[in-house]
Each structure stands twice: as C-alpha cells, then as structure tokens.
Amino acid sequence: MNELNGIIIDGKIFEAVKDKEDTCLNCDLIDDEGNCVCRDFCFAQGRCNIFRFSQSLTDKINEK
Numbered sequence: 394m395n396e397l398n399g400i401i402i403d404g405k406i407f408e409a410v411k412d413k414e415d416t417c418l419n420c421d422l423i424d425d426e427g428n429c430v431c432r433d434f435c436f437a438q439g440r441c442n443i444f445r446f447s448q449s450l451t452d453k454i455n456e457k
Contacts, residue, residue: 398442399447401454404454405446405451406447406450406451406454407445408444408445408447409444410442410445411443412442413441417429419443420443421443421445422435422444
C-alpha cells in the first residue's frame with residue numbers, strides 16, 4: 394500500500410504533493426485572503442510540499 398499524506402477539511406481531501414517552485418501560492422489550502430487554512434499541519438509536512446484537492450479520493454471517502 395502506498396503512503397498518503399493529506400488532510401480532510403469539510404469532507405474534502407487535500408493531498409500533499411511536491412512543488413518545484415516551493416511557494417504556498419500554488420497550494421489549494423490558501424484562502425481568498427492569501428492565508429493558509431492549516432498552517433501548522435502544512436509546516437509539519439516539510440518544505441516543498443503543497444496540498445492539492447483530490448476529487449477522486451474525496452468521492453471514494455464519501456462513497457460516491
């Protein structure tokens with residue numbers, strides 16, 4: 394089984410992925426005001442990680 398690093402917010406799954414640009418601006422956890430909605434968790438995952446919304450994992454978890 395593959396290791397998966399991610400977070401569930403409001404029933405939606407956001408998966409940690411590597412980002413070459415090393416910027417939070419590409420992350421799907423940045424709100425409309427430019428703030429990270431889960432800052433402590435993000436920093437714990439390490440540098441160069443951003444989070445991407447995963448529709449397929451969200452559907453699977455929600456049994457759609």
